[in-house]
Amino acid sequence: xxxxxxxxxxxxxxxxxxxxxxxxxxxxxxxxxxxxxxxxxxxxxxxxxxxxxxxxxxxxxxxxxxxxxxxxxxxxxxxxxxxxxxxxxxxxxxxxxxxxxxxxxxxxxxxxxxxxxxxxxxxxxxxxxxxxxxxxxxxxxxxxxxxxxxxxxxxxxxxxxxxxxxxxxxxxxxxxxxxxxxxxxxxxxxxxxxxxxxxxxxxxxxxxxxxxxxxx
Amino acid sequence: xxxxxxxxxxxxxxxxxxxxxxxxxxxxxxxxxxxxxxxxxxxxxxxxxxxxxxxxxxxxxxxxxxxxxxxxxxxxxxxxxxxxxxxxxxxxxxxxxxxxxxxxxxxxxxxxxxxxxxxxxxxxxxxxxxxxxxxxxxxxxxxxxxxxxxxxxxxxxxxxxxxxxxxxxxxxxxxxxxxxxxxxxxxxxxxxxxxxxxxxxxxxxxxxxxxxx
Numbered sequence: 001x002x003x004x005x006x007x008x009x010x011x012x013x014x015x016x017x018x019x020x021x022x023x024x025x026x027x028x029x030x031x032x033x034x035x036x037x038x039x040x041x042x043x044x045x046x047x048x049x050x051x052x053x054x055x056x057x058x059x060x061x062x063x064x065x066x067x068x069x070x071x072x073x074x075x076x077x078x079x080x081x082x083x084x085x086x087x088x089x090x091x092x093x094x095x096x097x098x099x100x101x102x103x104x105x106x107x108x109x110x111x112x113x114x115x116x117x118x119x120x121x122x123x124x125x126x127x128x129x130x131x132x133x134x135x136x137x138x139x140x141x142x143x144x145x146x147x148x149x150x151x152x153x154x155x156x157x158x159x160x161x162x163x164x165x166x167x168x169x170x171x172x173x174x175x176x177x178x179x180x181x182x183x184x185x186x187x188x189x190x191x192x193x194x195x196x197x198x199x200x201x202x203x204x205x206x207x208x209x210x211x212x213x214x215x216x
Numbered sequence: 217x218x219x220x221x222x223x224x225x226x227x228x229x230x231x232x233x234x235x236x237x238x239x240x241x242x243x244x245x246x247x248x249x250x251x252x253x254x255x256x257x258x259x260x261x262x263x264x265x266x267x268x269x270x271x272x273x274x275x276x277x278x279x280x281x282x283x284x285x286x287x288x289x290x291x292x293x294x295x296x297x298x299x300x301x302x303x304x305x306x307x308x309x310x311x312x313x314x315x316x317x318x319x320x321x322x323x324x325x326x327x328x329x330x331x332x333x334x335x336x337x338x339x340x341x342x343x344x345x346x347x348x349x350x351x352x353x354x355x356x357x358x359x360x361x362x363x364x365x366x367x368x369x370x371x372x373x374x375x376x377x378x379x380x381x382x383x384x385x386x387x388x389x390x391x392x393x394x395x396x397x398x399x400x401x402x403x404x405x406x407x408x409x410x411x412x413x414x415x416x417x418x419x420x421x422x423x424x425x426x427x428x429x
Binding site: 157 | 270271274275276278279280282283286287290291364367368369370371372374375382385386389395396399400402403406407410411414
């Protein structure tokens with residue numbers, strides 16, 4: 001049933017495609033980190049329309065499937081004159097989707113700052129920008145790093161969805177190899193094992209990081 | 217145009233809701249089984265439950281669905297699309313759900329267990345009458361979120377050609393080529409289906425936090 005010769009034959013091609021999966025993950029994560037922070041700040045804004053828009057956007061994006069959002073970016077935007085490559089559309093879609101999750105994480109980090117810190121910054125005559133840059137963010141980012149790490153792993157596991165908009169990452173490679181030989185077992189199992197090994201080992205790393213941060 | 221589109225969207229919506237509900241019921245059951253399994257006194261049970269959870273959390277729903285649908289037939293197991301979809305969704309969500317069950321059960325204060333022991337309750341009574349009722353309430357918001365994740369996950373079954381909402385939309389799009397309208401409506405339908413759950417979670421969270429501060 002399981003053919004080792006065939007497995008060894010296709011393994012290099014799948015490993016080659018892993019590079020694209022990993023780079024898509026990191027680029028999308030960078031998008032999510034930046035957009036997530038912007039969303040958090042927008043939601044805290046005193047300007048009501050902006051904060052309403054931000055919370056509406058977060059709720060809408062969080063309640064609709066990533067796959068459909070990707071279709072939207074990949075098939076609707078070209079209608080309005082904005083054609084994106086599968087990679088760009090994919091990282092924007094994945095990044096935007098998870099930015100809404102990360103904005104919740106940031107919010108948790110920011111809300112855990114004692115009010116005394118805000119008051120002290122005010123008393124010392126810090127501008128709002130200085131308060132954020134020098135007082136609030138430096139204290140709220142470190143405790144949320146493990147949570148961010150877990151989201152990075154989640155996003156990594158979510159990348160196969162990008163194959164639906166024709167990005168040739170590992171899942172798409174496996175699908176193409178499978179349809180050539182009519183043998184899906186080996187290709188899909190390799191992909192599964194790769195995901196399991198990589199995400200499990202990184203989650204152990206995150207757990208160790210968490211312990212170290214708690215010790216400080 | 218809308219007269220042609222809406223009935224087929226309705227058919228897809230029914231499949232999507234069915235998939236979500238069936239999978240949610242099985243996932244709930246699996247979550248309790250695996251969640252309690254991980255807290256078991258028997259090492260083999262703990263190991264088995266942990267293996268299930270790590271495998272289904274460590275690979276993605278996408279890979280699991282494709283594996284069940286395309287790779288299992290090589291072992292002679294051919295599942296109909298709907299069954300493959302429900303199986304993948306519920307096994308995946310069951311693994312995530314087990315973490316909810318496990319973490320809420322250990323978060324019930326130790327004094328509750330000790331008090332139950334002091335009152336001479338059997339382990340069975342302890343679990344069913346003291347621990348579970350308290351843990352269940354804490355689990356509700358997290359399970360609500362899990363159902364929304366499952367609803368979103370159902371869109372993936374369109375890729376194995378099960379005629380859910382997303383599949384209907386892509387087929388329509390390839391025939392009438394109106395992506396802007398079709399995909400916008402599609403997003404809104406998903407949002408509307410999720411609304412009762414988001415509102416429900418918020419209501420429960422609100423009730424739970426009432427009187428605590």
